[in-house]
Amino acid sequence: MTAPPQLAAQLQWAARGLQAVQAGQSSTDWLTTQCPPALRPGVQALLLTALRHWGRAQALRQQLTPKTPHPAVDALLCLCLALRVHEPAPYPEHTLVSQAVEAAKKEPRTKALAALINACLRRFGREREALMALTDRETQARWNHPAWWVDRLRADHPDHWQDLLAQAQQHPPMVLRVNLRRTTLSDWLDRCRQMGIEARPLGAVAVWLPQPVPVQRLPGFDQGHCSVQDLAAQMAAPLLLDALGPPPQTGPWQLLDACAAPGGKTAHLLERAGADAEVLALDVDASRLSRVRDNLLRLGLRARTQVADAACPDTWAEPAEVFDGILLDAPCSASGIVRRHPDIPWLRRPDDLDGLARQQRALLEGLWPRLKPGGFLLYCTCSVFRVEGETQLETFVAHNTDALRRPAPGHLIPVKAANRGSVGDNGVCEPDGFFYALLQKAG
């Protein structure tokens, strides 16, 4: 295998990305705002691979050069060690080492230590087995997640924590939702076949692409014929709408999507309900809310949108305004989607979970009075931690005697045996980690 012409430059930029994550910036944000567009696809692939092996790479770096080098050198070394650990190896050893040295020479901060990088990577090649065995003893290296995260998962999911951590290292499946207001499933699948895109239906609107493709290549994407949305996220709209049933004679259901951006679930609600529902989509973040508007426009759907703090309805709703159904897809740790965003465990701090749980509680408490008696509130998070799911809901229901729990999947974790059939065993791909609870207000 020969090195791609830009490998040294890609390594240099991916190491910068790793440093940005270390400083607390999300990799998605860094890739879109700071990485040169021409290099982005290659840099993204290297950076995500490095993040999936970062715990191991840091422990190996520590063994190879116990004195912490300059952060730029540390990042380049860790990046290359992560690529060496990854299986199958993306590049032969000599290619990676020579390109790493080239990358080091490109920057004043790393130039002087190019020889150290060379020596460490070559020593890793010679002593690989011993170094892997040595670092296996460290929780962070063994599981490639911070130790506190591993401890928490072990406590929350005693039977599945190892599977969960292993799943988090996998490449995520690409799952789509076909917009039946613009096309039919069979027509859309036919167009995929004609374009040479393998697409397998997983349900009435869900489709799995065994080989991910850029969205612009999908048939009718710009015309709103499909959207990217994981199977777990596709459960929200049916759960809420099926609970509500057909709308009353008096008019469509009045729905609130309280934390709507970027609008995946708002759009699914509208695609599924059609004229049976009117939706108010809120988000506290104006720039994210504009993505809801863009998405709805692309899909040919309409909703009222408003920048607002959903936890304080008095600031955005009429005093007597109440809703038949509320979707609360609350801000959370995103611990259920680590395979899509492998920087998440490295960006979070242990205290974050309590802060997020407080925000979720404030949203639940703030919104509850705005639900009509008999109405339904669907609470969800893309988290596998119980404090953001089951524990949160148990506390809420204990303090609100008019909140009645109705059947919902609870914690969905991307491990087949654990979901007890609630997602349907499609035999091909696991859903993201999620939590769903459905509450009805006593009438």
Ligand SMILES: C[S@@+](CC[C@H](N)C(=O)[O-])C[C@H]1O[C@@H](n2cnc3c(N)ncnc32)[C@H](O)[C@@H]1O
């Ligand atoms: C998990 S995301 C929602 C994803 C969205 N439902 C979808 O399916 O595309 C959570 C959203 O909550 C928003 N948010 C956080 N705190 C909020 C608040 N107090 N009021 C309204 N939105 C809030 C964030 O800006 C973020 O866009």
